[in-house]
Amino acid sequence: MKCSCCQQEIIRNLTFKELLFTFLIKKQRCDFCQKKFTKIPTTACPTCSKPGWQTQCDECKQWQMLYPNYEFCHQALFCYDEAFKEWIYQYKFLGDFRLKATFSSEIQAYFSKRKEWIIVAVPLSKERFLKRGFNQVEAFLQAANVKTQHLLEKKVDSTPQSEKNRQERLAAPQVFRATQEISMVKNKKVVLVDDVYTTGRTLFHAAEILQNYQPKEIQTFSLAR
Structure with missing residues (x-):
């Protein structure tokens, strides 16, 4: 093995x-x-898993002001440190597809408690998918036997978040739109999944689209924070 x-x-x-x-x-x-890899410590923001906070962090307070009707809750597994950055570079940017199963055990443990939830992976644009050859989020979910629903699509091929500074990320325009299957979220619980939570902009944009279709609850999840 x-x-x-x-x-x-x-x-x-x-x-x-x-x-x-x-x-x-x-x-x-x-x-x-x-x-x-360093797991998120117990002293982390209860809303977004940001390490070092015992109460809600300042970033979450700002998001709450921007989205007052969204009871957001994010959970991450690992700290976005040098070890994780090295892993995500090998997997996502160098295209080492074998790494999709690296965290399967932890992913399975998390989603085993959410069997009735609809799982939605943050999508790539068509251009980015063709260039990379796979959606890194869908791949690590599939490796953990987590079924996803294609309810969002990325309508434009924007500059990768990794190439933007914090202010550029926060100022990024809405890039997602709903697919024809989006109606299934009405009165259902949904988990939005991304690989890394940095500013939160990507996941809030995705949740903003889903909210228009009256889900019962939206939570978000990432491998690292």
Whole structure:
């Protein structure tokens, strides 16, 4: 079995069940890669998972003023530190598709508590998808056996968020629109998923479109914050 991050062989004793039913062998990280990523600490903003806050952070207070009717709640798994930046660069920008399963165990644990929710991955523009070859968010969800619904599409190919500073990201115009299947969210709970939460602009834009179709609740999720 190979590490889902560095792809090196993991040597361990399999359980009796795993020997009988090989599909039970889950993707996992080696000890080195397991320690490399820092989980969001308990002292984090309760609204957006920003580390270092025990109460709602200043950024969330600003978003609440901008979206007073949106009871937003975001959860992330890991800190957006150097180790995670290196991983996202290899996966997203260098196109190492094997890394889609790196965090499958944690993703499965999160969504196992939301089986009745509609899961929506933040979409790429057609141009970006053709250039990259895959949607990195849909790929890591599929690797964790999480079913998604195609309810949003990106109408323009904008400059990647990674190439913008904070002010440019916050000032970015709305880039999403609803698909024909959007009506299914009425009175349903929805989880919007992205890879990284930095300013929150992308997820708030996506949630803004969904809100027009009367979902019961919207939560957001990302691998890192």
